[in-house]
Amino acid sequence: MSGSPEDRGGPRAWAELLRLPALFTVPGDALAGAAAVRARPGRRTLLAIGSSLCLYEAGMALNDWADRAEDAVERPHRPLPSGRIRPAAALTAACALTASGLALAARSGRPALTVAAPLAATVWAYDLALKRTPAGPAAMAAARGLDLLLGAAATTGGIRPALRPAALLAGHTLALTTVSRQETRGGSPLPALAALATTGVLARSLTRRRARPATAARPARSRTTADTLRGALAAVYAATAARPYLHAALNPSPPLTQRAVGGGIRATIPLQAALSARSGAPVTALLTAALAPSAARFARKVSVT
Template identity: 40%
Template sequence: MAHSRRGTHRVRRTVAAYAELVRVPNLFTAPPDVIAGAALAVAAGGTATVPAVAGVAAASVLLYAAGTTLNDFFDAPVDAEERPERPIPAGRVLRPAAGVFGAALLLCAVLLAVAAAGTAAGIGALAVAAAVVAYDGALKGGPAGFLAMGAARGLNVLFGTTATDASVASLPLWALGIPVVLAAYVAGVTLVAATETTGASRRSVVVAGGAAGVAGTVAVTLLATVGLATRALAAGVGVLLATGFLVVTGRALARAYRDPSPETVGPVIGTCVLAIVPLDAAVAAVAGAGWALVAIAFVGPAVGLSQLFAVS
């Protein structure tokens, strides 16, 4: 009986370590990207099926999990000094095992995307995977690294369009603008997070704040033009969600500007990452309130699990 209890405890510790490795709260911010992308394509005249959207969303979760896993795999030497509590430097996950796990997640994501929505989805998954690996590996720390991290998010939105019968090339400029502004926002947040352990510069906080303002404003503009013309009630819901995004990120980044210490910046980064969900939901409202409601539903588990696991 004692041996059984020890075995159960060991399994629980391993599961908890891997949940921390993949930043389990953050995983719930990936499907809303896909939902927003699919909604943009639908608003532009495309059609989508629930199985395809669900499959692509699940693949995006695997891609995100791979990204955080490989991030810690590559960062293990630095984390040993700056973040010794993380699973790899703490010895709760072996570094080679993390590398294999991350690579397996990437492969499974691509295969799932193809099974769910065909070749175009597989190509979309490969594009996200390439941006993730580029950021985690060679580009992190420099300007190209911030852009790569932002590109991964923007591509994740475009990945969502592959769950529809619309091609990326057929999308109007207003639909293509959303992935760009989301990429800029994430790049700005990544810029702040780069110095999270030593304290952020106020300049990087201002950059992130400006990117957040542009992203929220573009979402509102989209809803006030394309959305309002066809779905007034849904557009109103979307505007409220976009306003919420602006308020939440504005307050968080204002705290970081006043006090750019590691103790403040860490939680602020977590807030800015989780705020992607209402921004995606606001964008999704362009195709109808149902799309927005499905996307915003992910905020509950994301915020709830952030009380148990670190986001940044």
């Protein structure tokens, strides 16, 4: 894609810069956080989702601003190296989106802002300093985990019950980010193999029944239905992520590695849905899973990597 005059600074260029299809992977973080603390999503949860969306897009804009020299060589079609968006505009957008994200978190309460502030700091640290260091994948994983905790903190003010779901989501993100580090050059099959193994471990953890006796409020039939939903979502997660990871492990070329990254990103939604189902929130799980078709449809128009 060249920087044609009619496209410079236009919606298409900004959609590519912000990788808009990836936005569908964000609301499930806060929803899974709310489910983990056994609360129904409400106004504060919606504010947390808005904060997450802003901080996520701030990271996207900042990522391309920080990578503009590298992208000029490896991805000259991207909005900044192609001249369709000015670097100053991308940096301004990153700052404005960060401020908006923190403001929305503050509106949902002090506990949410307490989580959103380190989340924003992690996003900026990753893009500006940590991305190419050994700490890069861990920083990205921490950001995803904090995003889930943001939903929990905004909804009830507490985060302890959400720590385990946040760790599972962070594990998926750690594996995915490690694979993404070689998507333009290819290389060793080990990151894809590690991601494949991580997917299996997470899927197994999602399907393991938690020892809670049936009660009058939650009869055995209801529990069986919830377990079935959780198992189905875990299977979708595993199928979405595992196949492209396996292909990348067998042939770690840039095209297959990029497909593996795309598969891992798409798998985030069924993982979030499975986490909500695991926490006993089937409606929230189904609402989250319903985002997947839209994410896939828009990803055919604008790349998520």
